Amino acid sequence: MKKQFIETLKSYLSPLEEQERQEIMAFYEERFFTGAMYEGKTEQEIIDELENPKDIARNVLKEYGYRPQNKVSSEAQDDTVHFNFFKIFWILVFDLLIVTWLVPLLFSVVISVGSGLIGFLLNLNYPTTMDINAFLFIGFSLGVLFLWILLITWLYDVFVGFIIWLVRWHMDVFKIQGKKKVLRFLKQFQIHYHLKKHSTLYQWKQNLKMISAILIIIGGIALLLRQGQLEVFATKELASYQESIETEEGDLWTLEVSVFESDVNIIRTDEPNITVSGEVIEDYETMIVFDTETNTIKIENDRDARFVISGFWQLIFSEDSVLDVYIPRDIHLDSVDIIAHNGAVSINDFETLQSIDITSTNGAFSFTNITGIERLEARTTNGRITANHIQADTMILETTNGTITVETIVSDDLRLVTTNGNITMRQSDVIDAHISSSNGRINLTDINETTQHGQNLYAKTTNGDIELTNVYIKRVEIRTTNGNLGYHNTDRSFYLDRLIHQTTNGSKNIDVPKN
Amino acid sequence: MDTQLKKGVLDLCVLSIIDEKDTYGYFIYQAIDYVLGISESTIYPILRRLVKEGYLTTYLKPSVHGPARKFFKLTDIGRTHLNSLQDAWQTFEYKVNQLIGE
Numbered sequence: 001m002k003k004q005f006i007e008t009l010k011s012y013l014s015p016l017e018e019q020e021r022q023e024i025m026a027f028y029e030e031r032f033f034t035g036a037m038y039e040g041k042t043e044q045e046i047i048d049e050l051e052n053p054k055d056i057a058r059n060v061l062k063e064y065g066y067r068p069q070n071k072v073s074s075e076a077q078d079d080t081v082h083f084n085f086f087k088i089f090w091i092l093v094f095d096l097l098i099v100t101w102l103v104p105l106l107f108s109v110v111i112s113v114g115s116g117l118i119g120f121l122l123n124l125n126y127p128t129t130m131d132i133n134a135f136l137f138i139g140f141s142l143g144v145l146f147l148w149i150l151l152i153t154w155l156y157d158v159f160v161g162f163i164i165w166l167v168r169w170h171m172d173v174f175k176i177q178g179k180k181k182v183l184r185f186l187k188q189f190q191i192h193y194h195l196k197k198h199s200t201l202y203q204w205k206q207n208l209k210m211i212s213a214i215l216i217i218i219g220g221i222a223l224l225l226r227q228g229q230l231e232v233f234a235t236k237e238l239a240s241y242q243e244s245i246e247t248e249e250g251d252l253w254t255l256e257v258s259v260f261e262s263d264v265n266i267i268r269t270d271e272p273n274i275t276v277s278g279e280v281i282e283d284y285e286t287m288i289v290f291d292t293e294t295n296t297i298k299i300e301n302d303r304d305a306r307f308v309i310s311g312f313w314q315l316i317f318s319e320d321s322v323l324d325v326y327i328p329r330d331i332h333l334d335s336v337d338i339i340a341h342n343g344a345v346s347i348n349d350f351e352t353l354q355s356i357d358i359t360s361t362n363g364a365f366s367f368t369n370i371t372g373i374e375r376l377e378a379r380t381t382n383g384r385i386t387a388n389h390i391q392a393d394t395m396i397l398e399t400t401n402g403t404i405t406v407e408t409i410v411s412d413d414l415r416l417v418t419t420n421g422n423i424t425m426r427q428s429d430v431i432d433a434h435i436s437s438s439n440g441r442i443n444l445t446d447i448n449e450t451t452q453h454g455q456n457l458y459a460k461t462t463n464g465d466i467e468l469t470n471v472y473i474k475r476v477e478i479r480t481t482n483g484n485l486g487y488h489n490t491d492r493s494f495y496l497d498r499l500i501h502q503t504t505n506g507s508k509n510i511d512v513p514k515n
Numbered sequence: 516m517d518t519q520l521k522k523g524v525l526d527l528c529v530l531s532i533i534d535e536k537d538t539y540g541y542f543i544y545q546a547i548d549y550v551l552g553i554s555e556s557t558i559y560p561i562l563r564r565l566v567k568e569g570y571l572t573t574y575l576k577p578s579v580h581g582p583a584r585k586f587f588k589l590t591d592i593g594r595t596h597l598n599s600l601q602d603a604w605q606t607f608e609y610k611v612n613q614l615i616g617e
Contacts, residue, residue, distance in 0.1 A: 027562075028559075030584060034584065055556065059554055059557050060560050064560060
């Protein structure tokens with residue numbers, strides 16, 4: 001009797017997990033012991049005291065959160081399907097007019113308006129100088145961008161929601177079964193559904209909302225207060241430009257360039273005229289002056305009150321303004337002085353120049369075929385520097401983020417400096433060389449091989465190797481912290497006067513004869 | 516009675532009984548049944564749940580007459596939980612009394 005009771009109860013409790021079921025069964029087992037042992041009751045008496053197994057199971061299952069099993073739904077039993085033809089007519093009209101035409105139209109209008117706005121913001125003329133206006137404007141643009149991303153996700157959800165609604169309606173009208181399953185499946189396509197499931201994602205969405213609101217409000221108000229500067233947000237338009245002046249053989253000219261957002265190329269020509277041509281930014285009021293009294297070519301553009309952030313977007317997206325300066329072969333240039341903010345500079349084919357002085361913020365430099373020059377000085381922050389076939393008494397090339405590559409250089413005093421970039425020098429003749437990098441390799445090959453030996457070489461980097469091959473300089477000092485050192489000369493008859501080499505965390509492979 | 520309320524009240528009853536003295540399932544049922552007239556099958560899942568939530572622990576106590584019986588004992592967090600339930604009950608009781616004009 002007890003056994004039968006226990007078995008029956010067990011089978012009724014079968015929806016429970018095995019462990020839970022055993023725990024509950026243990027209570028009843030114990031109940032039988034206690035009743036029998038302590039109260040002297042018979043099994044039948046105990047069973048009479050207890051509820052019947054079915055009720056026990058129902059109560060227990062209820063405590064565990066199990067609901068009684070659903071009866072077969074009446075809907076499923078209804079075999080005869082009644083179509084409402086009026087409803088079907090309306091659904092067809094709705095499908096034809098609204099779903100296939102109006103809804104896509106609305107969505108595409110919203111999206112294209114938004115994209116237009118974003119496109120406008122991306123093409124604006126962003127400033128290079130990071131003044132307060134620039135920050136406000138970037139903040140405002142980012143705010144709009146974030147908001148647009150949020151809006152797109154919301155719109156997508158609305159679209160999916162609309163489809164779910166449509167499917168439900170159709171299934172209702174045509175009495176298609178399995179609605180719940182289909183709808184649950186469709187819900188998974190909503191972004192919101194996943195956001196709700198992952199609280200961190202949801203939190204981020206909320207944060208993004210806040211951030212964009214703050215950016216737009218602060219940036220927007222501030223920009224409205226500075227409305228005078230707003231009108232110069234115009235998109236950068238390029239215009240062709242050309243100006244020339246006739247020269248006579250043997251003239252001596254000076255070139256002074258100071259431009260924003262423009263590459264400058266200085267090129268030799270066989271024409272008798274000095275010509276400046278290229279694409280210039282319309283709004284920048286480019287000015288070219290040929291001063292015949294002092295023989296000076298002045299090229300300037302001006303964007304003073306301009307709200308320009310060129311650096312960021314423009315470097316990536318828009319084409320650059322280019323100025324080509326053509327110098328006739330039969331005249332001389334005394335000095336070249338170039339300041340190019342966000343512009344690359346190249347100078348080719350010159351001899352007997354006094355000095356070249358070039359500064360840029362985000363621009364690469366390239367020099368080829370320049371001989372007989374006293375001083376070449378070029379500094380940039382983000383740009384590669386390459387120099388090929390240069391003969392300069394003093395040569396200073398500096399960049400912050402860029403490699404320096406020089407080849408066939410002749411210089412008494414050479415200085416190559418970069419912070420994040422490699423330095424490579426080949427087939428060159430130098431007397432004193434100072435070469436330094438912080439996070440880059442230094443590679444010197446075939447230095448002073450044919451001419452007289454160099455005097456001093458100092459090469460230093462922090463995180464990088466230094467590799468010297470056939471470097472015939474009398475006093476050499478090479479230092480690195482995290483990198484290897486290597487020095488090898490083929491000519492064994494060359495003896496160094498002094499060699500200092502030091503690395504903290506790297507190996508050395510030095511193989512040169514020394515006095 | 517509202518399920519949520521009933522659940523809380525029964526938890527309070529069960530924990531109070533065990534707080535007085537470690538005891539076994541059937542005794543707890545009898546004590547509550549005596550006052551509230553509740554079914555046995557309601558109490559056992561509650562005991563099981565309270566163990567699972569860490570408010571109670573069990574140990575086997577050998578007996579002279581038959582097999583060892585499972586005794587329930589309050590844990591530290593069980594005692595804290597009991598205190599909070601007591602507070603909640605007293606506030607509830609006070610408010611209801613006010614409402615019905617005791």
